[in-house]
Amino acid sequence: MIEVQNISKSFNNVQVLKDINVHFEKGKTNLIIGQSGSGKTVLLKSIVGLHDVDVGKIFFDEVIFNELNFKDKKDMRKQIGMLFQGGALFDSATVEDNVIYPLDMFTEMTKAEKRDRANECLKRVNIINANTLYPAEISGGMQKRVAIARAIALNPKYLFCDEPNSGLDPQTAILIDDLIKELTIEYNMTTIVNTHDMNSVMEIGDKVVFIYKGEKWWEGTKHEIFETENNELNNFIFASKLSQEIRKLKNKT
Amino acid sequence: MGLFYHIGKYFLLLFRVFAKPEKLKIYYRETIKEIDKLGINSIGIVAIISIFMGAVITIQTAYNTENPIYPKYLIGLTARDTLLLEFSSTIVALILAGKIGSNIASEIGTMRVTEQIDALEIMGVNSASYLILPKIIASVIFTPFLCLMSMLIGIFGGWIAGVSTGVMTTQDYVYGIQYAFIPYYIVYALIKIAIFAFLITTISAYHGYYSYGGSLEVGKSSTKAVVHSSIFILLFNVILTQLLLS
Numbered sequence: 001m002i003e004v005q006n007i008s009k010s011f012n013n014v015q016v017l018k019d020i021n022v023h024f025e026k027g028k029t030n031l032i033i034g035q036s037g038s039g040k041t042v043l044l045k046s047i048v049g050l051h052d053v054d055v056g057k058i059f060f061d062e063v064i065f066n067e068l069n070f071k072d073k074k075d076m077r078k079q080i081g082m083l084f085q086g087g088a089l090f091d092s093a094t095v096e097d098n099v100i101y102p103l104d105m106f107t108e109m110t111k112a113e114k115r116d117r118a119n120e121c122l123k124r125v126n127i128i129n130a131n132t133l134y135p136a137e138i139s140g141g142m143q144k145r146v147a148i149a150r151a152i153a154l155n156p157k158y159l160f161c162d163e164p165n166s167g168l169d170p171q172t173a174i175l176i177d178d179l180i181k182e183l184t185i186e187y188n189m190t191t192i193v194n195t196h197d198m199n200s201v202m203e204i205g206d207k208v209v210f211i212y213k214g215e216k217w218w219e220g221t222k223h224e225i226f227e228t229e230n231n232e233l234n235n236f237i238f239a240s241k242l243s244q245e246i247r248k249l250k251n252k253t
Numbered sequence: 254m255g256l257f258y259h260i261g262k263y264f265l266l267l268f269r270v271f272a273k274p275e276k277l278k279i280y281y282r283e284t285i286k287e288i289d290k291l292g293i294n295s296i297g298i299v300a301i302i303s304i305f306m307g308a309v310i311t312i313q314t315a316y317n318t319e320n321p322i323y324p325k326y327l328i329g330l331t332a333r334d335t336l337l338l339e340f341s342s343t344i345v346a347l348i349l350a351g352k353i354g355s356n357i358a359s360e361i362g363t364m365r366v367t368e369q370i371d372a373l374e375i376m377g378v379n380s381a382s383y384l385i386l387p388k389i390i391a392s393v394i395f396t397p398f399l400c401l402m403s404m405l406i407g408i409f410g411g412w413i414a415g416v417s418t419g420v421m422t423t424q425d426y427v428y429g430i431q432y433a434f435i436p437y438y439i440v441y442a443l444i445k446i447a448i449f450a451f452l453i454t455t456i457s458a459y460h461g462y463y464s465y466g467g468s469l470e471v472g473k474s475s476t477k478a479v480v481h482s483s484i485f486i487l488l489f490n491v492i493l494t495q496l497l498l499s
C-alpha cells in the first residue's frame with residue numbers, strides 16, 4: 001500500500017503538483033493517467049523520493065517515506081524497483097551486468113549467486129541468450145524487459161513504471177503491460193504505472209487516477225472510467241477521431 | 254547572482270562527491286576504468302602536441318637569437334623553461350579541458366537526461382560520488398604523468414628540430430637544457446596540472462550532472478564545460494604562479 005497525502009511540488013516557482021491525495025493498493029496495478037506534461041513523472045519521482053516534495057506525506061505501508069533519514073531511506077530503497085521511461089539501462093554495462101548491478105549494491109551474494117539471480121530474472125522476462133550484449137545492441141522492447149528484470153532483481157515490494165510502453169509497437173506494449181501485471185500478482189507488489197495509453201488502462205487498470213494540470217481530477221476503476229461525466233477525462237479518453245466515432249455510435253444505441 | 258548560485262551549487266555537489274564511499278571495491282574498479290579512459294587515452298594527443306610545440310619553440314628561439322652575442326645554449330635553455338613553466342602544465346591542461354572536459358560533461362549529461370542517474374539513485378547509490386569521484390581521482394593522479402611525459406617529449410622534439418634544421422648542435426642543446434636548471438620548476442608544474450585536472454573534472458561533471466532536457470542540452474553542457482574549465486585554468490594559473498613562484 002502506498003498513500004500520498006497533500007503533496008505539492010514546484011520547480012522554480014512553477015507549481016507542478018497541487019495538493020494531491022491518493023491511495024494505491026497492494027497486489028494491484030495502479031495507473032496514473034494524464035496528458036503529456038500533466039505532472040505524472042514528477043508525481044512518480046516525488047513518491048519514490050527522486051524529487052523532494054514541498055509539503056505532504058508519502059506512506060509506504062506504515063512508514064512515512066519522505067520523512068525518513070538518509071540511512072533509513074536507503075534501506076527502504078531495497079524494496080523499491082523502478083522502470084524508467086527510456087529504460088535507463090547503463091550504457092556501459094552488459095545486459096547481465098545491468099541486472100547484477102542492484103545485487104552488487106545491496107547484497108553480499110557471491111558472484112555465482114548474483115549471476116544465477118540475474119539469469120532467473122532475465123528468464124522471467126523472456127530475455128535469453130542476450131547476457132553479453134550491450135543495451136545499444138538490443139531492441140527497445142528488449143531494453144524495457146531488461147529494465148524490468150533489473151527492477152525486480154531484489155524482490156521489491158513496490159514497483160514503479162514510468163510510461164512502460166512508450167515508443168513500443170502496440171503488440172509489444174501489451175506484452176510489457178501483461179508482464180507488469182503478472183509480476184505484480186506474483187510478487188504481491190504495490191505497483192504504480194504512469195501512462196497516457198488507454199489500451200493499458202483497459203488491459204491492466206485495476207485502479208486509475210487521472211491527473212489534470214498537476215491536480216488529481218478523477219479516480220476509479222477501468223470499468224467506471226467509461227461511465228464518467230467528467231469533461232476533461234472524457235476529452236482525454238476520447239481524444240482520437242476513431243474513439244469519438246465509436247462513442248457516437250454507442251450513444252445512439 | 255547567477256555566478257554565486259552556480260558556485261554554491263557546485264560546492265554542494267562537491268560535498269556529495271566527497272561523502273564517505275559505500276563500497277570501496279566498486280569505486281576502485283571505476284577509478285581504474287577512468288584512468289584508462291581519461292588518462293591513457295590522452296597520451297597520444299599530448300605526445301603529438303608536445304613534440305611539435307618543442308620543435309617550434311626551439312626553431313623560433315634559434316631564429317630570434319641569431320645574433321652571435323647570444324650564446325647557443327640559450328636555445329635549449331629557453332625550450333626547457335618554456336616547457337617546464339607553462340607549456341606542459343597550462344597548455345596541456347587547456348587541451349585536456351577540450352578532450353576530457355567535453356567527454357565527462359557529455360557522458361554524465363547523457364546519463365542524466367536518459368534517467369540513468371535516477372536509476373542509480375533509486376538503487377540507493379550516491380550517484381554524485383559514484384560517477385564523479387573516480388574521475389577526479391583518476392585525472393588528478395594521472396595528469397602529472399602526462400605533464401612529465403610532455404616535458405620529455407617536448408625537449409626531444411626541440412632537439413630533433415634544432416639539429417635537423419642545423420640551427421644548433423647537439424652539444425649546444427644538451428648544455429642548454431642543463432644550464433641553470435631549477436628542479437623546483439618541475440614540482441611547480443606538477444602541482445599546477447594536478448589542480449587544473451581537479452578543476453576540469455569537477456567543473457565538467459557539474460555541467461553534466463545538472464543537465465536537464467535532451468541531447469541539445471547535453472551538447473550545451475559540454476560546450477560550457479570546456480569554456481568554463483578553460484577560464485578557470487587561466488585564472489588559477491595566475492593565482493598559482495603568484496603563490497608558488499613568488
Ligand SMILES: Nc1ncnc2c1ncn2[C@@H]1O[C@H](COP(=O)(O)OP(=O)(O)O)[C@@H](O)[C@H]1O
Pocket residue numbers: 011016034035036037038039040041042043465
Ligand atoms: N526537473 C525539472 N525542472 C523543472 N521543471 C520540471 C522538471 N521536471 C518536470 N518539470 C516540469 O513539470 C511539468 C510536468 O512534467 P512531467 O511530470 O514530466 O509530465 P508528464 O505527465 O508528461 O510525465 C512539465 O511542465 C515540466 O516541464
Ligand SMILES: [Mg+2]
Pocket residue numbers: 037040041042162163
Ligand atoms: Mg512523463
